[in-house]
Amino acid sequence: MKASARYLISTAFGLSLTLGVTAGAGAQVLFWSNQAAPIEETQAMREQVLAGFDGQVDFQTQEPGPFLTRLDAELEAGSGAIGVVGALHGELSNYTESWMDLSGLDLGVTVGPALLELGRLGTDELKYLPWMQASYVMAANVQALEYLPEGYDLDALTYDQLVEWMEILATETGSPKFGFPAGPQGLKHRFFQGFLLPSYAGSTVTKFRSAEAVAGWEMFRELWQHTNPASTNYGFMQEPLLSGDVWVAFDHVARLGDAFNQRPDDFLAFPAPAGPMGRGFMPVLAGIAIPQGAPNPEESQALAIYMMQPETQVATLRATNFFPTIDIDLPDDLPNSAQALGAAITTMTGSDDALPALLPIGLGDLGGQFNQVYVDAFERIILANQDIAQVLDDQANALRDVIDRAGAPCWAPDAPSEGPCPIE
Amino acid sequence: MSSAPVAANIEDRPRPVGDAGRAGQFVFVAAIILLCAWILVPLYLLFVNTLSSPAEVTGFPKSGLPSFSMGSVQFFLSFSGVGQALWNSLLVAVLTMVFSILLGAPAGYALSRFEFPGKEIFRLLVVMTRAFPLPLLALPLAVMFIRTGLDDTALGLALVHTVLALPFAVLITFSLFAGIPVELEEAAWTLGCNRLQAFIKVILPLVLPGIVASAVFAFTISWNEVFAASVLTIENRTLTAFLVQNLNVSPLHLKFAGGTALVLPALIFIFAVRKYLFAMWGIANR
Numbered sequence: 001m002k003a004s005a006r007y008l009i010s011t012a013f014g015l016s017l018t019l020g021v022t023a024g025a026g027a028q029v030l031f032w033s034n035q036a037a038p039i040e041e042t043q044a045m046r047e048q049v050l051a052g053f054d055g056q057v058d059f060q061t062q063e064p065g066p067f068l069t070r071l072d073a074e075l076e077a078g079s080g081a082i083g084v085v086g087a088l089h090g091e092l093s094n095y096t097e098s099w100m101d102l103s104g105l106d107l108g109v110t111v112g113p114a115l116l117e118l119g120r121l122g123t124d125e126l127k128y129l130p131w132m133q134a135s136y137v138m139a140a141n142v143q144a145l146e147y148l149p150e151g152y153d154l155d156a157l158t159y160d161q162l163v164e165w166m167e168i169l170a171t172e173t174g175s176p177k178f179g180f181p182a183g184p185q186g187l188k189h190r191f192f193q194g195f196l197l198p199s200y201a202g203s204t205v206t207k208f209r210s211a212e213a214v215a216g217w218e219m220f221r222e223l224w225q226h227t228n229p230a231s232t233n234y235g236f237m238q239e240p241l242l243s244g245d246v247w248v249a250f251d252h253v254a255r256l257g258d259a260f261n262q263r264p265d266d267f268l269a270f271p272a273p274a275g276p277m278g279r280g281f282m283p284v285l286a287g288i289a290i291p292q293g294a295p296n297p298e299e300s301q302a303l304a305i306y307m308m309q310p311e312t313q314v315a316t317l318r319a320t321n322f323f324p325t326i327d328i329d330l331p332d333d334l335p336n337s338a339q340a341l342g343a344a345i346t347t348m349t350g351s352d353d354a355l356p357a358l359l360p361i362g363l364g365d366l367g368g369q370f371n372q373v374y375v376d377a378f379e380r381i382i383l384a385n386q387d388i389a390q391v392l393d394d395q396a397n398a399l400r401d402v403i404d405r406a407g408a409p410c411w412a413p414d415a416p417s418e419g420p421c422p423i424e
Numbered sequence: 425m426s427s428a429p430v431a432a433n434i435e436d437r438p439r440p441v442g443d444a445g446r447a448g449q450f451v452f453v454a455a456i457i458l459l460c461a462w463i464l465v466p467l468y469l470l471f472v473n474t475l476s477s478p479a480e481v482t483g484f485p486k487s488g489l490p491s492f493s494m495g496s497v498q499f500f501l502s503f504s505g506v507g508q509a510l511w512n513s514l515l516v517a518v519l520t521m522v523f524s525i526l527l528g529a530p531a532g533y534a535l536s537r538f539e540f541p542g543k544e545i546f547r548l549l550v551v552m553t554r555a556f557p558l559p560l561l562a563l564p565l566a567v568m569f570i571r572t573g574l575d576d577t578a579l580g581l582a583l584v585h586t587v588l589a590l591p592f593a594v595l596i597t598f599s600l601f602a603g604i605p606v607e608l609e610e611a612a613w614t615l616g617c618n619r620l621q622a623f624i625k626v627i628l629p630l631v632l633p634g635i636v637a638s639a640v641f642a643f644t645i646s647w648n649e650v651f652a653a654s655v656l657t658i659e660n661r662t663l664t665a666f667l668v669q670n671l672n673v674s675p676l677h678l679k680f681a682g683g684t685a686l687v688l689p690a691l692i693f694i695f696a697v698r699k700y701l702f703a704m705w706g707i708a709n710r
Contacts (some may be wrong), residue, residue, distance in 0.1 A: 028659075038674045038675070039499075039671065039674040039682070040674065040675065043499070060658065062654060066665075069655045070658075072563055079570060080575070081658045082658075236675075239675070239676060
């Protein structure tokens with residue numbers, strides 16, 4: 001026994017001696033992304049999207065925590081390994097000063113002017129390239145359609161009609177069939193910020209505690225009666241949809257895609273419902289930026305240009321269910337998820353009452369606390385069943401605190417403000 | 425409730441000792457079964473789901489038996505970089521093991537054998553290193569590592585993990601040395617050994633199993649650490665940094681496969697060194 005203990009220790013020493021300080025791999029560009037993080041999407045990005053690039057790319061995905069910490073560290077140190085950053089608009093807007101100007105790049109494609117404007121981040125320079133876009137939609141099992149009341153149009157549904165439909169569904173089938181991603185990994189806060197409050201109050205921040213907002217929460221409380229209670233555990237709605245626990249659900253398109261790809265005939269996608277103020281929806285825009293201290297700027301720029309090419313954009317759509325930002329005709333042989341979800345997004349954004357609500361802008365690293373205000377409101381109102389007006393008053397103070405500390409002016413759909421966005 | 429009639433029925437004479445022994449044995453066996461199930465049932469479910477097809481993983485009811493569908497496993501084996509990440513994890517964990525013993529064991533020895541000013545404060549400070557959450561420390565550490573060139577190396581990450589493992593190494597070795605009478609050393613001195621010889625010839629053989637066990641502990645701490653690993657390494661990812669971050673947003677069947685990929689090497693390692701772990705508890709009980 002003693003001998004083997006010595007053996008173990010000496011092996012340990014031997015191992016440590018054989019390791020030198022490992023050097024970086026040279027001309028490889030590090031693509032640091034918090035998008036396409038699910039492992040299958042990461043694999044598809046590497047094998048189908050980036051394989052065609054004329055050079056070496058190391059595509060690494062991370063959760064927001066380590067992702068931002070690493071980025072902060074490299075920007076603070078002024079050098080590092082990251083060549084290209086792929087992240088959401090709101091995250092990129094925290095580092096406006098740190099990005100290289102990309103307006104000189106010859107992309108050879110047409111990017112939507114509204115998206116390019118967002119990419120300037122309020123400056124004269126192009127801070128990031130609009131890489132891919134998505135949104136949130138509703139998905140339903142076709143069985144649920146049999147219970148849809150006569151005369152209701154899925155493409156023009158209102159929240160009240162949705163509640164009625166879900167009530168019928170719950171009574172007729174014996175159990176609640178609506179699903180909502182309220183788990184720890186779920187994107188529930190985006191529903192309140194970009195769908196519920198805009199649809200009811202026409203605002204995300206300013207009218208946070210208005211009577212209209214209260215009405216919206218009342219509707220949601222009613223909808224919750226017909227929601228599968230396991231929803232507080234759901235992160236990606238494609239799983240409960242596939243298992244049949246849930247027949248109708250709301251989620252990010254990238255988190256619904258698997259259901260449409262595995263059983264295309266069983267599911268259909270439709271726009272998010274509308275409220276009294278319109279059909280609030282939140283577009284999601286991811287961008288590509290290059291840090292000023294990037295180790296190999298030419299290679300990074302070449303990669304950024306490559307990511308914007310039509311073939312790459314279509315390949316990205318297949319890999320991630322995020323849609324192109326450039327002006328192209330999509331091929332006919334797209335996966336079912338892209339076809340079904342893409343059509344639902346187009347219907348939603350093109351509807352007469354469409355009311356786009358942007359992702360939070362200018363919150364810096366307070367984005368997490370901003371989201372927490374909405375999550376807390378949800379937990380207190382819906383899960384703890386507390387008085388709506390009282391909760392909104394409390395949470396409005398927390399919200400004001402976050403907005404004031406960030407000094408963030410209002411963003412759409414709230415009217416532009418001088419100074420921090422006010423909460424009435 | 426109505427205790428009087430019940431009390432009347434109780435026979436007021438001592439029970440045979442065997443009764444109590446049997447009851448005790450029942451509790452003992454039940455506790456063992458419970459403890460084993462505590463560990464084995466999750467592992468079993470992990471392995472079964474790894475070897476099942478995606479439809480079986482999300483489906484219900486479950487058969488509880490693996491169907492040996494290798495899809496999830498194959499996906500993992502083909503996921504580029506898993507092998508390299510596994511190697512990095514091992515390297516960092518072994519380095520952490522070595523550093524924490526080289527630094528921790530002398531500290532433990534000093535604490536157990538010498539009186540010096542600030543000894544109590546030192547013991548407290550050692551534990552204090554665990555008081556600061558890594559997400560807080562990771563940013564300044566990463567900045568410093570980038571500037572000094574330690575960034576993205578197994579060595580740099582092992583240093584951070586050593587800091588995490590050191591309190592345990594110090595405190596475990598402290599109790600090991602404290603458990604060995606100083607008289608043994610003194611006897612060696614009277615027989616002609618100097619301090620170093622007495623330590624190497626008398627003390628070290630006695631504490632070696634325990635030291636190996638605390639090294640194993642350092643190994644597992646390093647193996648399981650995620651946050652620092654994912655911030656401080658880029659190309660030389662450890663397996664946890666490589667997988668855990670992506671896994672919790674991945675479909676269920678891949679979560680299971682990834683869980684297995686993380687658990688299996690650690691299980692094998694613990695199994696290989698299990699007798700040293702038992703040795704540590706034996707010594708600590710003395």
